[in-house]
Amino acid sequence: MSNQKHPENLEQDFTCSSRRGFLKATTALTAIALSPTLITKAAINHRDEKLAAFFEKIPLNIEVNGKSYKMETEPRETLLDFVRERLQLTGTKKGCDHGQCGACTVHVDGKRVNSCLTLAVMQEGKKITTIEGIGSGEKLHPMQASFLKHDGFQCGYCTPGQIMSAIACINEGHANSPSEIREFMSGNICRCGAYPNIVDAIVEVKNGGQKG
Amino acid sequence: MENLLNLIPDDTDRTDGILKVTGGATYSAEYKIEGLTYGVLVQSTIAKGKITVLETKKAEGAPGVIKVLSHLNLNNSVPRYAKDDNVTIDRNIQKVFYNDQVYFAGQPIALVIADTYERAVYAASLIKANYQEEKHHTYLEKNLENSISPEGKDYLRNEKDAYKNSEVYLEAEYHQLNNIHNPMELGSITANWESDEKLTVYDKTQGVFGSQKHYAGLYGMDSKNVRVIAPFVGGAFGMALHTWPYQDAAVIGAKITKLPLKLMLTRMQMFTMVGYRPETKQFIGIGASKDGVLNGITHNAWGVTSTYDNFTEGTVGGTQFMYKCPNVNTQYKLVKLDVSNPIWMRGPGEATGMFALECAMDELAFKLNMDPIAFRLKNYATVHPVNNLPWSSKFLDECYELGAKKIGWYNRNPKPKSMTEDGMLVGYGMASGVFNAGRGAATARVILDENGKLTIQSAITDIGPGTGVMMKSVAMDSFKMDAIQIIVELGDTNLPPAPTQGGSNTTSSVGSAVYDACTALKEKMVEVYNQSFGEQKVYDDFKFNKEGFNIKGKSFSYVDLLKKAGLKELEVTRESRSGTERQKYVFNSFSVHFTKVHVHPLTGMVKVKEVVCALDAGKIISEKQARSQMIGGVVGGIGMALTEEGVYDHRYGVYTNNNFADYHVPVHADIPPIDVLFVNKPDPYINPIGAKGLGEVSIIGLAPSIANAIFHATGKRVRDLPITLDKIAIWRD
Structure with a gap:
């Protein structure tokens, strides 16, 4: 379900020139910063504010819902926190932060990904789609309309993740029967228990021949 | 009692549905504030x-x-x-x-x-x-001797432990670990x-x-x-x-x-920070005559609470009145442990207690060689056994009938371990549920504006059941308006007061306030009409419709009325609350759950194949969302029955499974098709809308229905929730 790369492929993510320059320039600082005693001292004396700020700002070129962003991200910032806190796209939900509930599901280059399990810094040059990017109140995506029709939610908190996952589930070819849908949607927990209605919603979209 | 709602089954979408499917709904950590x-x-x-x-x-x-x-x-x-x-x-x-x-x-x-x-x-x-x-102490079983009686005295009706003098009786212990709400x-x-x-x-x-x-x-x-x-x-589910x-x-x-x-x-x-359904140990002694007339029930429970609070819930309450039984005694004790404080979790103590009672009823029916439904009907209470009052309405018998028919109850072979399907053992089980049908004081404001739009306001929250659409449905019915003409505003202390959403009383309380406010607004329209046109019409002359009203063949739109009266809007605020009917009747919602399970003959793995619930919750206000709420309770009940347990490492007093990978809530693959059947008869006394509430009865009785189905499939009684395959231990047979 994830399109995350193997560690050996990660390097190619850092080919952007600004990033290479950044990495070179910071090699020495990295060595200093990784020394625990120094970090502690710096912390107590508030001397590392500047240092920290430097480390916490890594250039990021990212496309979200068709819009290009040239931003900076902390290397420890998850894609989930990036879209929620930095871009104010709060439709993507935090339910566990451990990839165990699916509430944070977004599409990265068209594939469903738990955005809490991937870092924003790893998405250089990627195309991200969140729930806000697939439809609006004026023109709902067929999956959104189908969830509404079948009452495929109650509190609504897992809903964006369910919808993003459902669209991908059909596109992956994993929605050929209710039991297959149930299997391939099991990464998205709904505590209100809207499961049967969600399956009905997906079946209808699939039968309508609509794709994500 | 004025005219009850005349709702037809509707498929109105949720008032907040579009916001929820587009990511536009803002929850409490999603407000943009400068300098956050x-x-x-x-x-x-x-x-x-x-x-x-x-x-x-x-x-x-x-x-x-x-x-x-x-x-x-x-x-x-x-x-x-x-x-x-x-x-x-x-x-x-x-x-x-x-x-x-x-x-x-x-x-x-x-x-x-x-x-x-x-x-x-x-x-x-x-x-x-x-x-x-x-x-520290976190182990219930090892601290039972330190228990306290929070309610002071135990309940006794006639003879104590009379079950022991019955022709047929059983004694059994039940147990369940913490369930965590985990919204x-x-x-x-x-x-x-x-x-x-x-x-x-x-x-x-x-x-x-x-x-x-x-x-x-x-x-x-x-x-x-x-x-x-x-x-x-x-x-939230209570948390x-x-x-x-x-x-x-x-x-x-x-x-x-x-x-x-x-x-x-x-x-x-x-x-550990927002409560849980507490671990509870229970004892049931239950006895009846050979022909199935209950003689006595003893129900004792020990629930966990923290050292700093005596958290109590209605674990043994249902046993006191669920069946006609001359001798009943119950005892409820708390064991104070070094744990965080529990809080009511959906169907709270009643769900815990009914697990024990309804499993025991099934077990005794089997001992008596009686059909579990026939046994329950034989001991059906028509007068509340505790306070001798009649129920305001009780259609539990119809629930048994509706559900049994739908799932094919009487087509099953009742002998345990007698049915197979696709290489799996097949079991059918049923259990009933009951919960208080309350009504709190609630206030609603209804505003008609110059464009003919109606805004309904109440501070009530909507944690998922579709409170907004319920309010809308009541107003739609009152004014015969279309959904699109009505706006609902809720969840804000700036709005008219409403009770806390919980205990299945939101529809009864807030729905009634909306109903009363709508009625008052219509009366005000009559007043405004008479003033504007210098006439002396009465309320009954007005026939309200989508755009306005009709008086003896003449039509007026809401827009025209306000224009004629020179008003920008008409507004009414009404408080609504229960009255003396509470002294005359007992108010309860009832449910019956039927489940069909498959149990793997070697591993004991359980798969729920079908669930049918039938319920008497009075008038169903917004059927589409009520059905969803019922399904949700069933899903929660499947978790309670089969997978959910908060497990401590008692050496350290910490949870070993405090995450979604290790604490198993049901996922898509665990959930079968679920049928929901409503008796849908208005309660004539509870409130002006006839609705009793169903949030709790959706889950109460579900876990015992699964336990009973597993007995039917395997011949094994598991009295310890959740029923994981190691407890069925079918390979030992």
């Missing part, structure tokens, strides 16, 4: 003792950190905390960072406030605590002090007024200076019935820093 700071809580790692050293210096010096708050520096900054030496306020809410004492593992001991979430998380990791540990939205709060005297809180709460009162109380403020906003609540220490931490932190603060719990923190 982030709070992260540090928790105790021991279950009992004293904090001797709390090292916060490194955290305080870490990048972006604004403040570290703990018992070391809270001092007397919260007037309500300083008022007395109790460790709780508002009866049972633990004061946060109050002293150096640790009452349970996972207790919040410090709050780090930083300018970004990442920086707050990192700084929190730098805080170290040393403790002086004391011996999908994490506990979240955004606290914003607009000035020293004015607080706005975006809160995860089931009742905005309860929260408002609590926060105002912290600082001795006038409630009107505290606004609590919660139009969207991402599930947000009152506020918790994490919310105090956020409000206090924001007050001290004078900066808006957002605090979102982690999933792990959801296990």
Whole structure:
């Protein structure tokens, strides 16, 4: 379900020139910063504010819902926190932060990904789609309309993740029967228990021949 | 009793549906506020003792950190905390960072406030605590002798333990571990002090007024200076019935820093900071004559609570009145352990208690060689056995019939381990459920504007059942309006008062207030009409319709009426509450759950194949959402029955499975098709809309129906929830 790369492929993510320059320039600082005693001292004396700020700002070129962003991200910032806190796209939900509930599901280059399990810094040059990017109140995506029709939610908190996952589930070819849908949607927990209605919603979209 | 609602089954979508499917619904951690700071809580790692050293210096010096708050520096900054030496306020809410004492593992001991979430998380990791540990107790079974009776006296009707004198009787013990609510939205709060005297809180709460009162109380403020906003609540199931220490931490932190603060719990923190359905051990003794007439029931329960509160729930209550039985005695005890405080979880103690009673009923029916439904009908109560009052309405018998027919109950071979299908053992089980049908005082405001749009307002929250669409349905029926003409506003202390959403009484309470307000608005229209046209028409002359009303063949639109009267809008606010009917009748909702399971003959793995629920919840107001709510209760019940258990490592008093990978809530693959059947007969006495409520009865009785189905499939009685395959241990046969 994830399109995350193997560690050996990660390097190619850092080919952007600004990033290479950044990495070179910071090699020495990295060595200093990784020394625990120094970090502690710096912390107590508030001397590392500047240092920290430097480390916490890594250039990021990212496309979200068709819009290009040239931003900076902390290397420890998850894609989930990036879209929620930095871009104010709060439709993507935090339910566990451990990839165990699916509430944070977004599409990265068209594939469903738990955005809490991937870092924003790893998405250089990627195309991200969140729930806000697939439809609006004026023109709902067929999956959104189908969830509404079948009452495929109650509190609504897992809903964006369910919808993003459902669209991908059909596109992956994993929605050929209710039991297959149930299997391939099991990464998205709904505590209100809207499961049967969600399956009905997906079946209808699939039968309508609509794709994500 | 005026005319009851005349609703036809409708498929009106939720009032907030579009916002929820487009990501536009804003929950309490999703408000954009300038200068927002982030709070992260540090928790105790021991279950009992004293904090001797709390090292916060490194955290305080870490990048972006604004403040570290703990018992070391809270001092007397919260007037309500300083008022007395109790460790709780508002009866049972633990004061946060109050002293150096640790009452349970996972207790919040410090709050780090930083300018970004990442920086707050990192700084929190730098805080170290040393403790002086004391011996802790988290094991219910080993502490039964220390139990207390919170209600003072036990219940006794006629002879005690009379079941023992019956021709046929059984004695059985039941047990279940903690269930944790785990709504999908994490506990979240955004606290914003607009000035020293004015607080706005975006809160995860089931009742905005309860929260408002609590926060105002912290600082001795006038409630009107505290606004609590919660139009969207991402599930709660009971965990947000009152506020918790994490919310105090956020409000206090924001007050001290004078900066808006957002605090979102982690999933792990959801296990120890916001309550749970407590571990409970039960004993049932039940006896009947050979022809199936109940003679006596004894029901004893021991529930877990914390050391700092006597949390009680209605675990043994249902047994006192569910069946016609001359001799009943019940006992409810609490075992105080070094754990966090429980709180009511959907179908609360009643779901726990009915698990024991309805399993015992099934077991006794089997001993009597009677059909479980026939046995229940033989002991059907038509007068409430505890207070000898009639029920306002009771169609439980119809529920048995409806459900049995739908699932094909009488086509099964009742002999255990007699049916197979696709290589699996097949079992059918049933159980009934009951819950109080309450009605609280609620107020609704209805505003008709010059464009003919109707706005309905009430402070009630909607944690998921579709309260908004319920309010809309009542108004649609009253005015014969289309859905599109009606706007609903809820979840805000600035709106007319409503009770906390919980205990299955929202529809009964708020629905009635909307009904009464709509009726009053129509009466006001008559008044306005007479004034505007100089006539003396009466209410009955008016026939209301989509656009307006018709008086003896003449049509007027709402728009025209307001124009003629020179009004921009017409507004009515009405409070609605129960009356003397509460002294004359007993009010209950009833449900019956039927389940069909497959059990793997070698591994004992259980798969629920079909669920049918039939219920008597009075008039069903918005059928589409009521059905969803029922399905949701069933899903929760499947978790309670088969997968959910909070497991402690008693050596340390900590959870071993405080995450979604190890605490198993049902997922898509666990859930079969679910049929919901409504008797749908209005209760004539409860309120003007005839609705009794169904949030709790949706789950009460589900777990025993599965346990009974597993017995039918395998011949094994498992009396310990959740029924995992090791307990069925079918391979030992």
